[in-house]
Amino acid sequence: MSQFQFDLHHTDAHSRARRSTFHTPHGPVEMPAFMPVGTQGTVKGLTIDMVRETKAQMVLSNTYHLALRPTEKVVKELGGLHGFMRWAGPILTDSGGFQLFSLAQMTKITEQAAVFRSHIDGSLLELSPERAIQIQEDLGSDVAMVLDHVIALPAEDVAIRAACERTIRWAGRCQAAAKRPEQAQFAIVQGGLNPKMRVWCAEELAKLDFPGYAVGGLSVGETPAEMYAVLDEVCPAMPVNKPRYLMGVGTPQDLLNAVRRGIDLFDCVLPTRNGRNGMAFTDNGPLKLKNLKHQLDTQPVEAGCPCPCCQHSRGYVRHLFMADEMLGPMLLSAHNLTYYQRLLTGAREAIEQDRFVQYYDQKLAGWKKSTEAAA
Amino acid sequence: MSQFQFDLHHTDAHSRARRSTFHTPHGPVEMPAFMPVGTQGTVKGLTIDMVRETKAQMVLSNTYHLALRPTEKVVKELGGLHGFMRWAGPILTDSGGFQLFSLAQMTKITEQAAVFRSHIDGSLLELSPERAIQIQEDLGSDVAMVLDHVIALPAEDVAIRAACERTIRWAGRCQAAAKRPEQAQFAIVQGGLNPKMRVWCAEELAKLDFPGYAVGGLSVGETPAEMYAVLDEVCPAMPVNKPRYLMGVGTPQDLLNAVRRGIDLFDCVLPTRNGRNGMAFTDNGPLKLKNLKHQLDTQPVEAGCPCPCCQHSRGYVRHLFMADEMLGPMLLSAHNLTYYQRLLTGAREAIEQDRFVQYYDQKLAGWKKSTEAAA
């Protein structure tokens, strides 16, 4: 029997929101779930104990970054990603496809592989579907993402179609390259903002019977409405009995909109990146802690939040940012990750009770109260 | 009855090392003790929970920095330093005398006050003994340091003598300015490297019957042997029934040498500063984690250390530094502070059992094993 199992417990009576559990060799993930991003084998600004305290269940790490430094061989020697980071729960690694597109200096992409220059030292490297899987097997993640062909948007339909077709062929090659039964592969649905292409890509990948499916190539500059429109079309075309993962998304509002449309899993750098920049997510919308108005504010960032930041006053957190102290970014990153976990815990409870739409409306109303513009 | 009490439990049979307890309104400090430095109201790289986990009993914060930013009035509004930092234990604040000397652009020093330019915005400010106490009362520390007159070494005896005399007069003015019985003032013995001047200064200050005494103006470029020679002379001249605090010192070796000579209390930025630079203190001497030889090392920085760093491999910590991740400085700062606390916990036990000299010899032998040069 597979070490991976997806149990769909309930679908909300008034939306497509799903309450499920995804079982992995390193424990279950209650879904919908949010994964903090540990790009280089560390969630920026948090000790691994602090990551646990946010109630994160599963973390993401990046194949592209780790393969370049310290290399997957070093990670493997140091106990694989679980031993390296000291994270006992499930880990998902991306394939590097998105970073080739966003970070590396791509030099050539052929049917065989992508050839690119490292953004660290400029060395020439090759990433094929087989190599992407081999690296992820060395990293030892529970879930490996297939290598996909990401293209810049907007693009012509013919280019989007070609990238989809290659993504599908590469998914098959990734599947064929798998050697570790302790690792599940998730395929990635591409197709830009073209709903028909998305549906076709999802249906073709469904035939390959992956243990999970992701929606890739979104949150790359399109409007939220455009993204939600894609999800409206693509989610129903994805297998109902497999987890659905929306890659690299997004704001709290994006998360609830995607859950509402049937997405089960998320990752995003926003909570930590915005935290480092002095921005806190709260139920009353974003707070910019550097603002002078917080100077004498004895309130916590968010009343009732159990995170290490919210034992302090806003005035203290502001001081840390003004004084350029590491603790400012550390505390707001912890707060924002805790906020995301609490948001999804609330979503899971709401789905179980068929009141997800009320939950969504209530959160949205709170966020609109903010008098500070979002970062 | 005073809220401050010093209980001298035992003096080592073979050295001047003392085992004592200093009681404050925010709890007892078992001595000899080391205070981590929270210059701007935060121990760099650690949440306040992490500071507690190092087993620190008392922390230090800097009057000069906090008076400039966010100002003592803001700290007071936000609950005083205890509320600001969320540190429930005792807090000591320095007076700003050393920072005037080391950081600020001093423009004029008279009998009345020091006039200086802020190192942050260049504004012109004045610090008198009375003002130094008023600021520290607003900050709400348990122990306030008197404002002392620090001078650059080497200096002529006449200049050292004049600075001592002013330091003594200013100590009297600080004492007269005190308004909070919940705050104890410690006087500061100056006198450069001149043993006679140090003894004279200590004896004069002893007449003022402060609840504690510090040795200031050391660790400013002299050799360890010169510093130890001063301590050999000055400690016996300091009141036996009061805590003795050696300001801004030092390496693990410095600490044990000072304890051996009768010092009870320390603070130093070395554990956090060296931690941020990739250097770890261990019983086998310093480790430079950036060295290539640690790349595949699965050992912790120090076996048996309970700190958050030592659940990871040296290879992981090295990776964090090579990848410029915040977690590297965070973990090594926590390790080094834990190391200092364990060092002094061991010293306290050794003193109680009249085996401090063996403890000292054993630690020194371990430190000399290191194959890596100290930072």
Ligand SMILES: [Zn+2]
């Ligand atoms: Zn919080």
Ligand SMILES: [Zn+2]
């Ligand atoms: Zn340690």
